[in-house]
Each structure stands twice: as C-alpha cells, then as structure tokens.
C-alpha cells in the first residue's frame with residue numbers, strides 16, 4: 001500500500017514528515033535580482049510544510065540565514081502548494097519556465113533546473129512523490145516516468161509500509 005495519497009500528500013523537504021494535505025504545504029524557492037537588465041536568478045525549489053502546519057517552528061527557508069551565507073541579495077518566495085496542483089498548477093509551473101525562456105529569470109545553475117523539474121513531477125505526476133525515493137538518478141534521465149510504472153514501483157516495494165525518516 002502506498003504511504004501517500006498521490007498528488008495530495010507530500011514529504012516535507014525540511015523536516016521529512018508527511019504534509020497531510022495540499023493546504024498544509026508550500027512550494028518555495030530562493031531568488032536574487034540581477035543587476036540592471038540581468039535576469040533574476042532562481043534556485044532551491046522544494047516542497048515544505050507551510051508555517052501553520054509545520055511540526056517545528058518553521059520548515060521554510062530562513063531568509064536571514066541565506067542572506068548571511070551568500071553575502072548577496074537573496075530572498076525566498078513561498079507559494080501556496082494547492083495552487084500548483086492539477087491543470088491550473090501546470091500553467092503556473094510553465095509560467096516559471098516561460099520566464100526563464102524569455103530571459104526574465106534564469107536558474108542559477110544546471111542542478112537548480114533539475115530541482116525544479118523534480119518539484120514539477122512531484123506536483124503533477126501521480127506516484128512520483130513516493131517512487132522518487134526508490135528511483136536511481138539515471139531513471140529520471142532515461143525514463144518518461146509515467147504514473148502506471150511509478151505506481152508499480154511503489155506497490156512492489158516491500159519495505160514501504162513502514163514510515164520513512
């Protein structure tokens with residue numbers, strides 16, 4: 001039996017616990033405005049508990065912490081997770097890619113684009129959230145990762161009835 005309700009429950013990237021419903025979650029990322037006409041750099045996409053549902057003080061990026069580490073102007077954006085599900089969510093996620101294509105924004109590094117794609121799949125492909133913990137990195141590159149295959153992976157994993165983390 002899967003541990004999560006597909007596309008409705010998620011694992012928090014900060015505390016590792018289950019986000020029980022979409023209304024308890026947030027999609028967040030970091031950004032640094034470019035100088036002049038330079039594109040805004042974005043990175044660090046992840047899925048976390050929102051402030052009200054967090055089992056600790058907060059699962060969100062600590063803005064001050066990131067400011068002091070990078071020494072440059074860095075801020076975090078926290079988005080309502082429920083708005084990034086279903087077909088409305090696809091449109092909102094594609095708008096981020098469109099902003100990158102048009103040069104308004106850009107991923108800071110190639111790996112940050114990869115993290116965005118991972119979050120995109122987690123929000124949109126049934127069973128991906130659970131199956132990704134069982135996939136190899138190569139599987140993400142070579143396979144289309146359709147939900148039927150992911151469901152099979154999740155349901156065949158005998159260790160899966162125990163809670164992760």
Ligand SMILES: [Zn+2]
Nearest residue numbers: 012015049059
């Ligand atoms: Zn959390």
